[in-house]
Amino acid sequence: MPELPEVETVRRALLPAMQGRKITAAFVGRDDLRWPLPPDLADRITGRHVAGLDRRAKYILIRLSGDEVLLLHLGMSGSVRIHHTPPQLAKHDHVMVEMAPDATGQPAFVVFRDPRRFGWIDLFSATAESQHKLLANLGPEPLGNEFSPAYLAACLKTRTGPIKTVLLNQQLVAGLGNIYVSEALFRAGISPRRRASSIRGVRADRLATAIIDTLRAAIADGGTSLRDHVQPGGDIGYFVQRLAVYGRAGEPCPTCAAPVQSLVQAGRRSFYCSHCQR
DNA sequence: CTCCTGACCTGAGTGC
């Protein structure tokens, strides 16, 4: 479900609810999601303060006092909701943390829901972060300084697969998923079937810019709500209204009005305009 | 290395 913009939306919403506050209680409703949860997770985070919240690719990193890091990945169907009174937990609400009241006396209850349980949670020492199996091999952040047209062009140069599947590789660029790859390729006017190594020069520049612009616009709208994603405050992600091609097979291309096409590549659906994207 | 498939899991939607 959640790609970079949705995860960033969650992080930003969690800031006021968690940053600088103490975890006063934690509930963990099962012992595994995609993988086993850390043993004694609830006990190990209760009583700690939240020093900060970062995002890396599609992971949220909650920095706790005592140099511990609580890592959260939302998988396909994960979502986070913030409540200010004790919520009634539903079937797929697996974890809840209660935060000490803020300056106005308002507590916060942060609930992690994940019906398909493709998400995961880990807890580890901050010193182990750079070697963490899930973090160590991630490529640069597309909205960070390391990502540039030159970097992208260098990555694509040796890749023989279609650009659609190459851009889903988190080791090259971290945080893109199925929605934003389709949208960025549309913005760049590049066909999802095009061999990655054939994208050079101006086309690579245009693609890098399209990736950045698409992600920024989606973050500004609170992400894209299709099925599961809601912002932690309960709002939908409004970028769904701006999708040009994703999920719109048969509808008119917003540029040329030709019907949007779709195909499956490496098991994932792609959407594109065969007239505007070459 | 790179590329693809299958696996993990539930729920929503569709067609009969």
Next chain:
DNA sequence: TGCACTCAGGTCAGGA
């Protein structure tokens, strides 16, 4: 209503 089937925003392990 019910059943069978397909598909869904991710990514890892395993094999070619």
